[in-house]
Each structure stands twice: as structure tokens, then as C-alpha cells.
Amino acid sequence: NAGVTQTPKFRILKIGQSMTLQCTQDMNHNYMYWYRQDPGMGLKLIYYSVGAGITDKGEVPNGYNVSRSTTEDFPLRLELAAPSQTSVYFCASRMDRQTSNQPQHFGDGTRLSIL
Amino acid sequence: AQSVTQPDIHITVSEGASLELRCNYSYGATPYLFWYVQSPGQGLQLLLKYFSGDTLVQGIKGFEAEFKRSQSSFNLRKPSVHWSDAAEYFCAVAGANNLFFGTGTRLTVIP
Numbered sequence: 001n002a003g004v005t006q007t008p009k010f011r012i013l014k015i016g017q018s019m020t021l022q023c024t025q026d027m028n029h030n031y032m033y034w035y036r037q038d039p040g041m042g043l044k045l046i047y048y049s050v051g052a053g054i055t056d057k058g059e060v061p062n063g064y065n066v067s068r069s070t071t072e073d074f075p076l077r078l079e080l081a082a083p084s085q086t087s088v089y090f091c092a093s094r095m096d097r098q099t100s101n102q103p104q105h106f107g108d109g110t111r112l113s114i115l
Numbered sequence: 116a117q118s119v120t121q122p123d124i125h126i127t128v129s130e131g132a133s134l135e136l137r138c139n140y141s142y143g144a145t146p147y148l149f150w151y152v153q154s155p156g157q158g159l160q161l162l163l164k165y166f167s168g169d170t171l172v173q174g175i176k177g178f179e180a181e182f183k184r185s186q187s188s189f190n191l192r193k194p195s196v197h198w199s200d201a202a203e204y205f206c207a208v209a210g211a212n213n214l215f216f217g218t219g220t221r222l223t224v225i226p
Binding site for chain 2: 004031033040041042043044045048050056058090092103104106107108109
């Protein structure tokens with residue numbers, strides 16, 4: 001039972017480079033989320049998806065893009081990496097809306113440094 | 116708008132001592148509240164949740180939390196802390212489509 005799997009675990013990018021953070025879940029969850037975690041700031045929502053083909057912006061979407069072509073996968077793309085995007089990124093999923101009696105499952109995170 | 120405040124950035128307790136981590140929320144209606152724990156290098160693990168009913172909720176690892184509407188609080192407690200409880204703890208309130216997290220409280224446990 002893998003749950004939510006994120007790859008890579010660590011990555012260093014140069015300013016202006018692009019990359020895709022991968023997230024996959026094997027629980028057939030409808031809802032998926034991308035958060036970033038910065039020291040002393042808690043987690044901020046970047047994008048979320050309520051199902052395949054449907055995505056929406058969260059609190060801090062600028063500089064990121066997402067897609068949801070399948071239920072399992074929810075990749076996060078950085079097109080032009082900037083130092084402000086240095087952070088730890090977490091993917092999460094849940095079966096239904098946040099207000100239902102379902103826990104949110106988190107991946108182990110991707111630590112991204114942009115130099 | 117929903118928000119969560121965790122006023123304690125860092126707490127240090129001795130092993131075996133009791134623990135209380137504070138959480139205050141802002142939400143217009145009945146909130147759905149969560150406590151998560153994050154060990155170093157790991158993702159967040161759900162400790163417990165409150166949706167309705169009994170205001171004292173039990174979670175995993177011996178944790179409990181009490182919902183107090185009059186104080187807009189959802190404090191996390193444990194009667195006797197173990198060294199393995201050292202981690203960062205996040206309180207969260209559910210919005211329409213996502214969770215709003217507090218800034219976290221780092222717990223250090225002294226042997």
C-alpha cells in the first residue's frame with residue numbers, strides 16, 4: 001500500500017530551469033493537492049484538483065502549473081525556476097471534499113533548492 | 116476567511132511530562148478541525164480530527180484534543196510525553212476545498 005508517492009525527494013535547480021515534480025496515489029482518491037512548506041509559514045496551497053481533467057488555483061499558484069490527466073497522477077511544473085520557489089513541496093490526496101469524514105494523505109515531500 | 120493560529124513556535128518538555136499545544140481558529144460556521152504531526156523529513160500524518168459531536172476527541176499515539184467553541188480553540192494534549200513525540204505539530208481548519216494550516220509548533224522532548 002504505497003499511498004501518495006512523490007519524486008524526486010531532493011533536487012537542485014539553477015535559476016530559469018524548469019522541472020516537474022511528480023505525484024501519484026494508488027488509493028483512487030478524487031481530490032489531490034500541492035502544498036509548499038516554508039520555515040515558520042506552515043503549508044500553503046498551490047493548486048488542487050477535484051478529479052481528472054479539473055484543476056484550480058490555491059493560495060500561491062504563481063510560477064506553477066499543474067495537470068490531471070488521470071486519477072492517479074498530479075504533476076506540478078515549474079517553468080522558470082526562481083529562488084523564491086526554494087521550498088519543500090508536499091502532495092496530498094483525499095477521497096472526497098475536505099468537509100467529509102475523510103483524512104488527507106500526504107507524500108513524504110520534495111525538497112527543492114534553486115540557486 | 117478561515118485561519119489558524121498556533122501561538123507557540125517551540126515547546127520543550129521533559130519525557131513523561133504532560134503536554135498541551137495551543138490552536139485557535141477563525142471560522143464563521145462550525146469548523147472541521149485537524150491536528151497533524153510531521154517528523155523530520157516526512158510528510159504529515161493525521162493525529163485526530165473534529166467534525167461534530169463530542170468535543171473531546173481521541174487520536175492516535177495517545178493524543179487527544181478538545182474543541183471549545185466559546186474560545187475558538189482546539190488544543191492538543193497528551194498526559195505523558197515520549198521521546199518519540201518530538202516532531203512538528205500542525206493544526207488545520209477545513210475550507211471549502213482545502214485545509215488552512217497554522218504555522219506549526221515544534222516539540223522538543225528532553226530525556
